[in-house]
Amino acid sequence: MDHLFYKLKETITRIFSGKYIFAQFVAIIFTFIIVNSGFDYMYFLAYDKTYIQHIFFSAVVAGGIIPIIFPLWTLLYGHLFKNKKVTILGNMLAQAVALGWIISSFYKSLTGRIPPAHTLNSLIDLSRDFSFGFLDGGVFWGWPSSHTTIAFAMALTIWSVYPRHVLIKYTTLLYAIYIGFGVSLSIHWFSDVIAGAIFGAVIGLSIGKSFSEKIRDSR
Structure with missing residues (x-):
């Protein structure tokens, strides 16, 4: 249990300071450019109601299930086989998932972005519609993508353990x-x-840095 909260405060502080907070500003700038260029809506129209859209909808399901199952499986494997490195990875992944969800939800609660509409309303460009303010648009939909934040947080966390x-x-x-x-x-x-x-890369790199000493000791 101590590994699960290991240097959590330090990790959160790092995420919102220095080069890591700068990276988040870069994400905001990229979003501003993409939204105002009209690319978001053009991209949406290019794939809406296409065969490839139906195929890749599996990512929506996988991105919700794997972040729950994989850290638990990793922790179980590490404990059963007395593998200290894998156990540490399981705790790191649990942190990555939790922080990925909390931080992305925090931003969603402030930006209130309307999601794409795959109905007759798809003829209306909603890509520029944000509802700035606290919880004006909820935390389920919006900017940034929690699925993506968590997926990249997990990936970069694993990279730090197996560089x-x-x-x-x-x-x-x-x-x-x-x-x-x-x-x-x-x-x-x-x-x-x-x-x-x-955002996910920032979280994963921050967790990797916090756990770097434990990772070295487990080798």
């Missing part, structure tokens, strides 16, 4: 891209996903 394992690094990156691309075709705008990837 030289090429197969693991590419597999986790492909998973994160799959989740991000999938939700960008259905429940999120493209810029939601770009921002989510940046």
Whole structure:
């Protein structure tokens, strides 16, 4: 249990300071550019009601289930086989999922972005519609994508534990891209996903830095 909250305060402080908070400003700037260029809506129209959209809807489901199952499985595996490194990874992943959801939900509560409408309303450009204020648009939909934030947070967390394992690094990156691309075709705008990837990377890197000493000791 101590690993689960290990240096949590330090991690949160790091996320909202220095180069990490700068990266979040970059996400905001990218979003501003993408939204105002009209690319969000053009991207939406290109894939709306297409075969590829139906195929990749699986990412919406996977992005909700895997962040729950995988950290639990990792923790169970680590404890059963007395593998200290895997146990630490399980705790890191639990932090990544929790912080990814909390931080993305916090931003959603302030931005209140309207999600894409896959109905007759898809003929109306809603990509520029934000409802700034606290909880004006809830925390379920909006900017940034929680699915993507959590997926990239998990991927970068795993990278910090296995920095030289090429197969693991590419597999986790492909998973994160799959989740991000999938939700960008259905429940999120493209810029939601770009921002989510940046936020997720910030979270994953921060957790990796906090746990760096424990990771070294487990080798």
